[in-house]
Amino acid sequence: MADDTTQEPAGHKLSAGQQIDGFLLGERLHQGGMASLWQVHWADPSQDTTGGMSLLMKVPRIKGGEDPATIVGFEVEQMIMPRLSGPHVPRYVARGDFIRQPYIVMEHLPGETLKARFDKAPLHVDEVTEIGTRVAQALHALHNQHVVHLDIKPSNIMFRPSGEAVLVDFGLSRHDQLPDLLEEEFSLPMGTGPYMSPEQVQFVRNDPRSDLFALGVLMYHLATGERPFGQPSSVSGLRKRLYTDPVPPRTLVPTLPRWFQEVVLRCLEVDPAQRYQSAAQLALDLQNPDQVALTGRAEKRKTASSFTTLGRWFKAMGAEPQHNGTATEQLDKSPIIMVAVGVKSSTPELDNKLRATVRRILQIEPGARLACVSVMKINRVGMDKLTDEQGNSLHVTQLVAIKHWARPLQQGLGMNDQRLTFHVLEAPDTASALVEFATRNQVDHIVMGARGNSAMRRYLGSVSAQVVAEAECSVTVVRA
Template identity: 70%
Template sequence: MSTSAPTPLPSSPPPPPAHAPLEAGQVLDGFRLEARLHQGGMANLWRVTRLKPDGTAAADDLLMKVPRIKGGEDPATIVGFEVEQMLMPQLSGPHVPRFVARGDWTRQAFIVMERIPGDTLRPRLDDAPLPPEEVADIGARVATALAALHRQHVVHLDIKPSNIMFRPDGTAVLVDFGLSRHEHLPDLLEEEFTLPMGTGPYMSPEQVQFVRNDPRSDLFALGVMLYHLATGERPFGQPNSVRGLRRRLYVEPVPPRAIRSELPPWLQEVILRCLEVKPDRRYQSAAQLALDLREPAGVALTARAEKLQGSGAMRRLKRWFFALGAEAPPPPPAGQQLARSPIVMAAVDVDNATPELLAQLCETVRRIVQTESGARLACVSVMRVNRIGIDELTDKQGQSVHVKQLIALKHWARPISKALDLEDGRLTFHVLEAPDAAGAIIDFAHRNGVDHIVMGARGSSALRRYLGSVSGQVVAESDCTVTVVREPAAS
């Protein structure tokens, strides 16, 4: 969808000539410049007011981004602004600024968008290291924004704290799409330039190798940001040459817990997985990363969680040798990458379902996950608690009800894990404590970007009235695909 700038008002003064300095009070294509908010090396940001046909000001809070064209600047600056002008009208949703208008280069190039109040995430780096729970919360919100962006076929390719803002309700907003790539639009930067494009500390290994269409590059950059927020240090320093950038192809970062021992192992597991050199060893989607950051109890720990030092000299030398002249393999198209990396949620009533229904549910889930090589399986059970009153948290033998349910859930999933070899955190378990099973399932799926819910419904008429309302409510209110499995008919 393309949106053109409003026609200038007849009573407005003519727009300033190209390259002339802009001043407060000027009207440009129906937008009055109120105050310059920021003067950067590549663009100026102005707070502007949209004027109605009668000359009165509209109430919306808007921002105008104007490129700084002085002559002799880096051509990438101009091309990057063209990219942003091309991309922003295609984007929608709460995780990007709302696009309003754009100006023609023959007169005055600009982009008008919604103004997000407040500062970027950049000042929080000065307070690093942050508490682990705050690092996880920031990371989960940014990963959720990335998931929404990637679903629109866009890879950002410049994720860093200064390009992240937050709405008053805490929703993360991604800004500055000058280096981005849209799967269905021409890549102007790739056509014009042959050097790696990005911000040095945050560039993924494949960006260094000139690959610009892998959404997992944004997850690497988010991993760099999480590392910095958790430790106060950058994992790869601040390189300013291609040679320095290529070091991340063979030099592993110091494990975060070697810098800050009180960090929980699960957080190191998440961060180091984001920073894997090969994209296939990272999280396969931003939604999968957000799930682990929101549900740390379900993070599967591997050798990454226990590392306290980087790679040795021999391993580094071996990796350096293989990195010489290496080219990153072409990734699948962004849309295809996301499609084959869904989050599948198995909602299992381990306490009440019959063995036959549990077996049928297990087989159905196995078949669904088997068809998607990068699928993440989240096994969920709901532990019912009272809305009012004291809950019995232990059984008659004094055992934790929560732990018993978790063990039963893992036992149910054992055939799936054994058959599909779901390694590297692709299988997680979650026991939700809630008075309303359907509401808990729906909320978990919505918060964690679940793509497909698989759950059971009993065959018994009496029990169907009890559970059928749960499955029926989930089908009616979930915003993803739901498969309801019934108990096999008696022969």
């Protein structure tokens, strides 16, 4: 009978009450195939450096000899976790080496993983969209820290009480600035069968768009109750996703909106260049479904013909994997640019200068998304007038105005609808609304105009000055 008790390399069993490097083992919370999870406490509370944070110790499960994949994956996680920060990852506390006792101590997150939600699938599209948005935001934060997760699946996603998605288990991950031990030591695809991207099957481990493929699988499954590529357990089964189409989601659940099918099937494209180019761009569409540009994906009702699939199979047999640089390089090629358009406060001269600046940026950023944003000011208290004297919607009128403003850009640069979105924000404070939109949608660069100085503006502070002071991204201020 197999012994399921976690062991030290020397074979000593771990048990509650045992002390390891100043940590006291409490209850064993989980016993998995690769590791065990223990609740731990500081043996000496005066040594607590976390402010009383609840702690979790992850210990690799080594039994019957040292499993190379387990050991290497745990080494990878020990290297990566100390370099990660922010709300979308567990806070790292300490680690132990394999000479004495390997472990990682980290923040203990309350609640269940996303896996519990799959028992209720299919879920309503609004719930799937909310989950997809939060996971995409977490992925963008991770990719910005030079890491591709490469094992996005339900059991590796949790949520904080405040709502942010948290990604866990970095044993298969790839860090741009660290040695890739898994690639150096193993020659088999690394990942979890249903969620692995086509390029992972071809041994490419440095593309952040692989995580977007896995998120597409998650959203497909949550919305339909089915996995798009089944649950393959062999390399030949995994390779089928190089040449076969998933059943369109709307074929399985006809009530799903066309925009949702467009988004999911775009995530599941075989060629990474045909997917969203960053998690931030995906999150932007999920938060603005009315802005999703529909293509033939949205109308699909069946998979490709046998003849087409056979042709793809021949192509896949001889295809060489495309190495597209690091995660950081891919993000650098795929920014979200936001231009703040002052419909009423601008002048023709300022509009021309603003368009010229945006044009120059887009010419050197061919993979960028452009979000044209305008703020319709409303009262903090009381009723607002929502129509003009002719009964036309003021919101729609402002939306038409920013589309008209952007038309010369769109025509001059040949931008398709998938690279351009329009947003009218209703808020009492213009600067705060712009900053909030930029933060929520992980904008990389804000471009905005500023009118001439006046005594009143200098006294009260300008919108552009407030945006420059509060925005988390780069801001370019254009003057006429």
